[in-house]
Amino acid sequence: MAKDLVEFRNLETHFQTTAGTVKAVDNVSFIIREGETLCVVGESGCGKSVTAMSLMQLIESPPGKIVGGEILFEGEDLLKLSKREMSRIRGNQISMIFQEPMSSLNPVLTIGNQISEPLMLHMLLDRKAAKKRAIELINLVGISRPEKIFDSYPHELSGGMRQRIMIAIALSCDPKLLIADEPTTALDVTIQAQILDLMRDIKQKLNTSILLITHDLGVVAEMADYVVVMYAGKVIEEAPVLELFQDPQHPYTKGLLKAKPIINQKQERLYSIPGQVPNPIDLEDNCHFHDRCEFCMDICKVKQPPFRSHGKDTHKSACWLYEEEREVL
Amino acid sequence: MSADVMPITENKNTKAKAVDTPWKTAMRRFTRNKLAVIGFIMIVFMFILCFIGPLFSPHNLFDYSLKNKNLAPNGTYWLGTDKLGRDILLRMMLAGRISLLVGLVATCITVMIGATLGAVAGFYGKLVDNLIMRVADIFMALPSLPILIILGAVLSDLKVHPSSRIYYLMVIIGVLNWTTLARLVRGQILTLREQEFMQATEALGLKDKRKIFKHLLPNTIPVIIVAATLSVAGAILSESALSFLGIGVVPPTPSWGNMISAANNLIDFRKRPWLWIPPGMCILITSVAINLIGDGLRDALDPKTKK
Numbered sequence: 001m002a003k004d005l006v007e008f009r010n011l012e013t014h015f016q017t018t019a020g021t022v023k024a025v026d027n028v029s030f031i032i033r034e035g036e037t038l039c040v041v042g043e044s045g046c047g048k049s050v051t052a053m054s055l056m057q058l059i060e061s062p063p064g065k066i067v068g069g070e071i072l073f074e075g076e077d078l079l080k081l082s083k084r085e086m087s088r089i090r091g092n093q094i095s096m097i098f099q100e101p102m103s104s105l106n107p108v109l110t111i112g113n114q115i116s117e118p119l120m121l122h123m124l125l126d127r128k129a130a131k132k133r134a135i136e137l138i139n140l141v142g143i144s145r146p147e148k149i150f151d152s153y154p155h156e157l158s159g160g161m162r163q164r165i166m167i168a169i170a171l172s173c174d175p176k177l178l179i180a181d182e183p184t185t186a187l188d189v190t191i192q193a194q195i196l197d198l199m200r201d202i203k204q205k206l207n208t209s210i211l212l213i214t215h216d217l218g219v220v221a222e223m224a225d226y227v228v229v230m231y232a233g234k235v236i237e238e239a240p241v242l243e244l245f246q247d248p249q250h251p252y253t254k255g256l257l258k259a260k261p262i263i264n265q266k267q268e269r270l271y272s273i274p275g276q277v278p279n280p281i282d283l284e285d286n287c288h289f290h291d292r293c294e295f296c297m298d299i300c301k302v303k304q305p306p307f308r309s310h311g312k313d314t315h316k317s318a319c320w321l322y323e324e325e326r327e328v329l
Numbered sequence: 330m331s332a333d334v335m336p337i338t339e340n341k342n343t344k345a346k347a348v349d350t351p352w353k354t355a356m357r358r359f360t361r362n363k364l365a366v367i368g369f370i371m372i373v374f375m376f377i378l379c380f381i382g383p384l385f386s387p388h389n390l391f392d393y394s395l396k397n398k399n400l401a402p403n404g405t406y407w408l409g410t411d412k413l414g415r416d417i418l419l420r421m422m423l424a425g426r427i428s429l430l431v432g433l434v435a436t437c438i439t440v441m442i443g444a445t446l447g448a449v450a451g452f453y454g455k456l457v458d459n460l461i462m463r464v465a466d467i468f469m470a471l472p473s474l475p476i477l478i479i480l481g482a483v484l485s486d487l488k489v490h491p492s493s494r495i496y497y498l499m500v501i502i503g504v505l506n507w508t509t510l511a512r513l514v515r516g517q518i519l520t521l522r523e524q525e526f527m528q529a530t531e532a533l534g535l536k537d538k539r540k541i542f543k544h545l546l547p548n549t550i551p552v553i554i555v556a557a558t559l560s561v562a563g564a565i566l567s568e569s570a571l572s573f574l575g576i577g578v579v580p581p582t583p584s585w586g587n588m589i590s591a592a593n594n595l596i597d598f599r600k601r602p603w604l605w606i607p608p609g610m611c612i613l614i615t616s617v618a619i620n621l622i623g624d625g626l627r628d629a630l631d632p633k634t635k636k
């Protein structure tokens with residue numbers, strides 16, 4: 001198995017709001033391996049973006065704060081780095097593409113200018129070398145006539161092209177990890193497919209690890225090697241992709257998979273499970289899913305299920321259904 | 330390398346070509362605004378008059394001839410002469426050079442200070458913002474004319490040479506005006522820094538200096554242009570007022586303000602209108618023209634107005 005690239009260890013990110021503390025990310029642990037695509041899925045508000053932003057250390061503070069845990073990147077704890085050391089890693093070793101390609105590019109700077117910027121900053125290329133590399137990158141993300149695009153402004157490009165440019169910028173310094181936070185949500189379906197193809201293509205060629213955040217189980221089926229399912233700030237199940245689709249354990253995951261996505265076919269938003277995501281403020285120490293779960297037992301309401309494997313090593317989940325000790329209590 | 334990635338084809342491009350750049354749109358809107366165009370023509374005329382006109386004058390700035398003093402406009406002296414027999418037209422044109430120059434240089438200083446401080450305040454927020462904006466409040470609370478008068482008097486007291494006074498004036502007027510621009514720029518930066526593309530620069534690990542000067546400030550150029558245009562008029566008026574009071578540009582260097590003050594007695598004022606009407610008209614035309622341009626630019630650069 002490939003080496004570990006990033007390891008989240010008991011990460012806790014909280015937001016202080018006037019209504020109370022929001023535990024947006026609560027004791028989250030998982031591992032991203034080299035050359036692997038890891039998908040994080042879950043309903044809106046479950047803490048996917050906050051997990052990614054914690055890794056980049058772009059949590060706005062206040063109100064947000066990483067209150068505990070470690071994020072190991074190649075064995076080094078990112079949370080212990082100084083601001084300066086961190087900004088050397090950002091955009092260089094770890095880069096990120098955002099959901100909104102329309103607003104992620106600066107409207108008054110040319111595309112070329114924006115692609116060259118990280119090259120000149122992190123790779124210390126001069127203007128000419130940066131331009132050459134930028135044009136290669138524009139080519140790499142499948143846009144024809146790169147010289148012309150180099151001198152264009154963002155408003156002259158379509159949404160799909162802008163997202164390709166964002167990918168080009170993210171790839172400019174050969175990052176080891178590419179974080180993509182719902183990179184295709186804002187695009188129409190055919191363009192979505194093209195962007196995903198492009199990302200898969202790039203992963204193969206450059207051996208970049210990808211942390212892909214998505215709502216779309218179709219995307220997961222197509223892209224992921226490994227899946228992490230989050231619910232109310234916690235990881236409730238993780239498994240290799242085939243394993244998860246064939247043998248989901250947690251009732252929440254089963255619910256997600258109910259409207260079975262067919263592999264290689266696009267799927268609308270997640271099938272919605274009856275009930276509401278719990279209020280994230282001051283959650284109790286129980287299974288946060290209990291009020292929506294059809295298998296809910298007494299213990300579920302008072303005690304948190306441990307997160308561990310039940311059988312296969314790589315497949316873990318947190319649910320009392322699979323625990324023996326539940327009778328004891 | 331990307332052979333198996335479907336390339337985006339040209340049709341998207343041709344569609345994009347029809348879209349104008351923001352600058353072209355603004356130009357089109359500006360040229361449609363009649364008043365703004367009139368203002369622009371007026372200001373171009375003033376510049377030609379002041380910077381090229383003197384080259385064709387048969388007279389000399391220092392041609393004193395007391396026998397020609399206080400002549401009414403005639404064939405030789407088109408706008409008459411002053412009490413030292415100097416040609417009013419020539420003096421008016423040379424005064425224009427100085428007034429326009431003071432306006433432009435003072436505005437450059439205003440823009441540099443105002444844009445930088447406003448951007449820094451908006452970008453960092455919190456303590457830095459508070460500090461800068463409270464200083465701005467103090468500057469704004471001070472009435473500018475009395476301050477200018479005091480500083481002008483200090484210059485006179487320090488016996489600054491008349492020819493170097495205008496440089497001090499430029500700096501003083503420029504520095505005193507920074508607050509309006511700083512406020513405008515700060516307001517813009519506050520909304521801009523929350524935009525997604527700024528989060529993207531953060532994710533690229535860019536340095537603060539680059540974020541402010543390369544990514545944020547260029548986005549505020551429309552606001553800066555409008556404010557700067559209007560501030561040129563303000564600076565020219567300040568200079569004229571000071572010179573009129575005898576503490577701005579002082580004779581023998583001519584300026585529109587001190588030319589008017591030459592007509593400061595009732596006899597000159599009533600009997601010799603050629604002394605004060607020409608420079609007065611120049612001040613009026615210039616400031617009206619600049620304000621028309623400023624309003625035109627504001628409409629042209631405002632993304633909210635359509636067409």
Ligand SMILES: Nc1ncnc2c1ncn2[C@@H]1O[C@H](COP(=O)(O)OP(=O)(O)OP(=O)(O)O)[C@@H](O)[C@H]1O
Nearest residue numbers: 015022024043044045046047048049050051063280
């Ligand atoms: N700046 C903030 N202030 C207060 N609470 C916040 C802030 N940012 C995020 N949160 C809280 O953190 C929780 C997780 O948010 P997050 O953005 O990670 O959700 P998500 O899983 O990415 O959802 P989506 O799929 O809608 O993007 C939410 O409940 C939200 O209320």
Ligand code: SF4
Nearest residue numbers: 287290293300319320
């Ligand atoms: S722990 Fe209980 S409530 Fe939670 S998912 Fe499992 S069965 Fe449902």
Ligand SMILES: [Mg+2]
Nearest residue numbers: 048049050181
């Ligand atoms: Mg999100």
